[in-house]
Amino acid sequence: MATAWLVMAVGDDRSHGGNDGYDDDPARHYSWDSTVPNSERPAVGDVIALWDKKSLLGVSVIEDIEVGRAEKDRYTCPLPGCGKADFKPRKKERPVYRCNKCKGAFDVPLSRREQVTTYRTRHDTAWVDMAGALPGAVLRSLCDKPSQHSIRSMRWERLREALAGVGVTASVTVTEQARRAIAGGHRERVVRARVGQGAFRARLLERHGAVCAFTGPAPATVLEAAHLYSYAANGEHHDNGGLLLRRDVHRLFDLGHIAVDPGSMVLDLTPELAAYPAYAPLHGATPTIPLQRSRAWLEAHWAQHRS
Template sequence: MTEVESATPRVGARAWSFLVAGDERQFQGNAGYEDIIEESYSYDSTVGNHQHVAVGDLVVVRNGREALGAAYVEALQVLPDQTKVRSRCRFCRSTGFKGRRTMLPRFWCSACKNAFDDPVEETVPVTAFRAHYGGTWQPLDGCLDKAQLKVLSLSRSDQQSIKKLDRVRTLEAIGARGVRLPHPHEVRCAGSHRPQTLPGGSRRATAAVRRGQDAFRRALVGQYGLVCAVTGAAPAEVLEAAHLRPFAETQHHRVEEGLMLRSDVHRLFDSGLLAIDADLVVHVAPSLAGHGLYCELAGVPLQIAHDAPIDRAVVADHHAATVATW
């Protein structure tokens, strides 16, 4: 087996969405692919558009609900002379059948309307590909949902694993949500030899859990993007969902009573060292006078839309209670 790897960008780069492994990715009868979501995407010559992806292309990694992250393809591995096992319907030989979780027989083929327990297996020759993009990866944390991605897509298919996107509009949409993609030339080219086998999984899953990927944070990301309301666009890893009123007191989450804040700003806000008035202007406690980085935030207007659904009465209450302690 000979491995070929390309790290030379193509003139006229394109944009793609990559559907990652899970219930949403239809494998057309094969056993799936080993994706490391934040680093690489695996596919083969049976996948539509496999021959068009190239170094320098923009990719948005998605599941069936939302965008998970974006990056530029930095290197493309080509592994010829591979084989894979593919399963077919026992009756019509279609690969489009699906598994059933609560009914027997286990599989259902919509093409011929038959159910069965054991599909027919075949071994087929393929060329395998791995697109590597970890050096420029930026989490999107769902700030673009399925409907927004559909608008950016140049394909009408909902099942296509690799779908072509409008590159210009996709970059605009990502930027509007506070995401700052490094230019490929700003990142060291990952041109070293890559392993023949990569384990599947998600390298940053633990970090995602620590960030609190709950419904409240997801709702705020959907509303404001990956933007700290005080300091502006920031990496997803340092953005947190802040309550304008302590959750321990209210026992509920309301988008109108929340803001996305950078972790250090969030700590100052919760500690009573930073407040926001009803005009959505930032105030900083006098005790921070020795910290120029934070003193400079005094008088800064919040970086949210003028019609953002924020409860100004709650903001005013928090401001009054906070500044009373200064």
Template sequence: MNPLQRTLIEKAGHDNGFEYVLPGDAEHAALASARHPARVRVAVVEQGYEVRIDTGSPTLAQELARTFVTSLADANSFVLPSEALLAHWLRRAAALSQALPNQAVTAFEHQVQAELAQLAPPVAQNTEVLRMVRQRIGQQAYRQAMLDYWGGACAVTGLALAPVLRASHAKPWAVCDSDAERLDVFNGLLLAAHLDALFDQFLLSFDEQGRVLFSPELNTASCAVLGLSPAMRLRWMAPEHQPYLSYHRQRFMAGH
């Protein structure tokens, strides 16, 4: 790797979520960030660039493989033919690393403690105030994590219009057993507002293959008005989605 190639890689990292350069070797540029746990090494190869994930979420490589080509020799390595694709990979890896469990929970706890520190002790210790702060910050953190995970687009339609997208829970916030469940990006979907309303009321769900299920309450006329089609399905589904969607599907089949 010559100095110009190293400089281009380090700049791509800095501009796309990997602002730190770590000690590396002559063949690799090592990149990291203070905002997420992923660390990667980039090498220049005949095909362009090869990026290897050294540390990060156990599911990071699996999620990236939906979009990028992995190396035949290593599922944690990706071959990227151009600098533009390298930048795209780094940006997507950084977004996913901030969304995947349990980074969202860690960021949430830091935000809660920072906000409580600004309140006078009697107020900060009030149980109701604490509950409201945690819920408000938690919902904001969950929405951001869902936007990061789904690439800012509806999980079904691909609509990329953030103001009309909602972070929907499959297992509702109120019945989750922990903040880890509440903030788990696999516990729900990023949906266009009309799909979110139906999903939230258990009038719409998804089977184990991600195909849409409609409640009998949604007749043909209602589906037509809402633009719903039996051909609708999730853009993708990870194994980690299955337990939460199974819970949602049971509520859906029970009629809420």
């Protein structure tokens, strides 16, 4: 059974009466520290599902966890006999805070500074946006134990079945293949691909503009530099061996669900994508930028995923 983690990410609102919050970018990384229950349990290769208390945001696979040390301000209820950190500020009522444990109210919490272990995942490579695919009630029911913790364990197989049941089969396939690859020891490729990646992407943007090579113009913020070859094998960035692809298209290309037929130079999609209106029209379409100089790389990609 594969492990998955349901983690709470609600942007600037992910704070607690006992701390000052965390810096989250759900599609790229997730942060927590040793004050959080289950803090030491998530591991590289585990599936990570992010939600906002109401519904699913997306699913990915943990590629790396950066562990560090930091000082953190901790706040507790000042009322006699309590000392708990389960409170939040109220917008209109006074006193400002009401403790959910002792039910008392107060304006100023007790504060202390302490050393904590910090954790930050990197999970952007396999990220699949699944906003709203599953409601919060379903996600809670999939967890191993009922709790209010921000990091909750579940079985990937149960989550996968629930997602397949609402028709996101292709997205589930992306996650499953990424999980197997990362668990199989391919973490070095994920890390090394970042060396010089910014400059490589900048050159592609300068050459082609803010254009996804398969779908057309797109905001630069959603375009990624995709390698047409194994970067891990040679550690070099070849300009003709790279494309700018929209983030979701990049994931599907890396996993072979989208490829370019080197004979006809048109896009070829696997049958799993035919059910998705956002992708189905791409089958048989001509790329939006000339790819003749990249034919050799595309032939290798085609051989890997279509032979």
